Amino acid sequence: MSQHNHQEGSFDDAHPHEHPAQPANQPRGAGWSVWLTGQQQARQQRGTRYSRLSVEHPAKMLPAIARHAIRTYTRPGDLVLDPMCGIGTSLVEAVHLGRNAIGAELEPKWASIARLNLEAAAARGAVGQGRVHTGEAARTLAGLTDDALAGKVRLVLTSPPYGSMTHGQVRSRRDGAEAVEKHAHVYSRDRDRRADNLAYQRPHVLATSFTRIMATCKPLLAPGGVVVVTTRPYRKDGRLVDFPGQVADAARRAGLVQVDRCAALLCALKEGEVVSRTSFFQLIETKRLRRVGLPVHVIQHEDALVFTNPAPVATEGSAAA
Template sequence: MNTTYHAVQVPSIWATGQLQARSQRGTRYTRLSLEHPARMLPAIARTAVEYFTRPGEVVLDPMCGIGTTLAEAVHLDRDAVGIELESKWASIARLNLDAAAAQGASGAGEVHTGEASLTAAGLAHAAEHRKASLLLTSPPYGAMTHGQVRTARDGATAVDKHAHRYGRTRLRANLAHQPLAELLASFTAILAACRGLLEPGAHVVITTRPFRTKGVLVDFPGRVMDAAAEAGLEPVGRCAALMCALREEGVVRRTSFFQSIETARQRRLGLPAHVVQHEDALILQNPGSHQGEEGASC
């Protein structure tokens, strides 16, 4: 099913997993980027930017991590603004923007370090700050499947999990360290503060997926959609951004080590668990509309 945004046909299924994540990042990103536990797939960021913005417009990510949203936006001739709480990730995001500029990206990007809702509110009061046509972000979720692993094949004496923490310090403002209800309330506050940085009718795309905690399946996408609506945004669609590859012979899974072992563990407990092969792309709009533009559900 296709839906018209910015006079562009947007499919309900995004084929964003055709290449492995490492191949998608290639030489565009510094190797330090691999230390972040939950990087957005570049093809997902690129697809959202292409569908919901035009060249020269601004893309905002209030929890930008290592800056995937920003880097893909500037490579597509959009400008980008990122906010990141953890100084380490903010520094890496700036390095990735520097790399994009060195590679000929025509857009301009900036990263602000600080708590997202406070920083967004401050930027919104800066008269010179251009408003964004797209907010693209992903809240933290499903931490048990994050990270990378070294095994005996890599010279380790045991399975060694690394690059699985959002920060060295457990900052309370970091949503990754908050219980679910508090996380959702914080995310609502962030989105509400960001509305002052958005054009009327600007789209908001949030990528997330369901997960299990203590054996119970959590409809995290549904909870996030409710949180965004509580922030005053208008839900208009829900698409599936594939992590797997589509081939003539069938589907090729893209499954991390920890996703595989966590799913196997849950099945041994008798739970009907499956390896998730897509991200839910939740689509909302800032109230108001640009003249002549239309938004509808996927």
């Protein structure tokens, strides 16, 4: 995996970067295998663009990752879709970059916050238009297929959830004890929707659900459209789970073709050194597993899996006149 030396522009730079010409079988802008997306801390990247309520989501996409993917694979005026949009990071970054955006989100709370964030983007002068649908991804996308959007989406950008709880936030105990309390670490407290929430599904069910979501995205993609899925491996009972590999298999079963696997950095690179952005709970869990003899390390990147929608195979006699 090669690393490029291109530095990300300032956070408010809305101009897409120029990339070298790529082979015809690669999506426009492909070629950089390492994305320098952790140069600023997540809180700095979000700044005042996002509602304060956004911090309550347990697994927010890093804005620089969304921004890099949008700049690389789309142009102003293109349409970006996130079928599991959470608080709307991919949508907000898209409209600030002059793209239009559509999101679907199962949980009404996160969908409402995504709409607040899009309203804030419009108030700040974002020229793109965005909207959020509340509902289960596959069923919602099936409805969009009938909404004159078939073949119009240039980029599907999303990050599937895994595990009912993630790292979340920490705060000191109010009673003065040394321990800390964990909060903002669950996707949903509504048991009625958990059957549809990928975060609460068993691994084999989750993979099937994600395949169905990707298959429903497929007819919405424009010719030459791209799908970027960001994810990372995780540990369960001390064992490393290759979640990126599971996601890649699911997307291929949906009929997509993988063309790249990039590393979107969560750490910073400064003067040749790595500056960690490790969370409190990552450090605690890493130390705990090392004490029992497991040679684990903290994760410093997201896997950015890149897919395209293959063109239909021409049959004999079907050539255009």
